[in-house]
Amino acid sequence: MTYQVILPAAGQGKRMGAGKNKLLLELNGVPVLIHTLRVFAGDKACSGIILAIHPQDEMEFIALLKRYNITKVISLVPGGKERQDSIYQALKTVKTDGVILVHDAARPFIRKEHIHRLAETAVKTGAAIIGVPAKDTMKKVQDSVVMETVERSSLWAVQTPQAFRISILREAYEKAERDKFLGTDDSSLVERLDHPVTIVEGDYDNIKLTTPEDLYFAEAIMKKREKGFY
Ligand code: CTP
Ligand code: MG
Numbered sequence: 001m002t003y004q005v006i007l008p009a010a011g012q013g014k015r016m017g018a019g020k021n022k023l024l025l026e027l028n029g030v031p032v033l034i035h036t037l038r039v040f041a042g043d044k045a046c047s048g049i050i051l052a053i054h055p056q057d058e059m060e061f062i063a064l065l066k067r068y069n070i071t072k073v074i075s076l077v078p079g080g081k082e083r084q085d086s087i088y089q090a091l092k093t094v095k096t097d098g099v100i101l102v103h104d105a106a107r108p109f110i111r112k113e114h115i116h117r118l119a120e121t122a123v124k125t126g127a128a129i130i131g132v133p134a135k136d137t138m139k140k141v142q143d144s145v146v147m148e149t150v151e152r153s154s155l156w157a158v159q160t161p162q163a164f165r166i167s168i169l170r171e172a173y174e175k176a177e178r179d180k181f182l183g184t185d186d187s188s189l190v191e192r193l194d195h196p197v198t199i200v201e202g203d204y205d206n207i208k209l210t211t212p213e214d215l216y217f218a219e220a221i222m223k224k225r226e227k228g229f230y
Contacts, residue, residue, distance in 0.1 A: 004050065008079065008087050008105060009033060025215070030068075031064060032209060040115075102169075110202075118161055121198050
């Protein structure tokens with residue numbers, strides 16, 4: 001099994017408030033972008049990385065790829081206004097078939113074993129996503145009033161990577177464009193094709209660095225892993 005991966009990295013990191021793309025922030029002296037890239041660069045099953053970038057970051061990103069000797073990036077694609085636009089631009093450059101993963105560059109803690117389980121599932125079913133069972137009690141709220149308590153056992157917090165047969169993801173993006181549908185993940189576009197999506201259980205370490213406190217969690221995860229804990 002081999003796969004290609006699209007890494008959307010063209011955001012601005014507004015919620016992180018670092019005054020620059022949060023992917024340039026360092027964990028243990030290495031930029032978040034490089035931590036994520038290393039996972040895929042070091043995976044034999046990954047045949048190529050397509051990186052969606054903001055034009056303002058181009059020079060700096062190219063310099064980092066060189067400095068850290070990341071050679072698996074097959075193309076740098078200018079991103080768009082929304083994450084979905086960035087991924088669509090990247091997807092348009094893919095001409096082959098097979099399986100493609102989409103993974104937020106802001107999730108550096110993804111494990112190779114989960115990537116493989118996900119990609120293998122997508123080979124069989126056409127669409128697979130990674131997530132974890134919800135831990136908190138979940139309620140539906142409207143105007144600060146609880147409407148209902150949602151049955152937790154059926155709720156999952158969904159992460160990336162998400163993996164698809166390329167033809168299915170392409171069709172989903174074309175339909176979303178026609179319908180002007182903007183989703184918060186890739187799966188929601190595929191779900192609109194009525195194509196079943198399989199969920200694969202990942203782990204709670206696979207956080208997306210979004211707000212400043214996530215950097216504390218990230219450091220704790222790094223420390224845990226350095227000590228050899230799973
Ligand atoms: N992303 C992208 N193109 C965009 C917006 C986001 O490629 N137009 C990427 C980000 O770089 C990130 C991933 O999508 O790796 C997830 O997005 P998010 O966590 O929202 O990152 P940002 O958009 O950078 O952050 P914010 O929303 O706080 O500005
Ligand atoms: Mg964003």
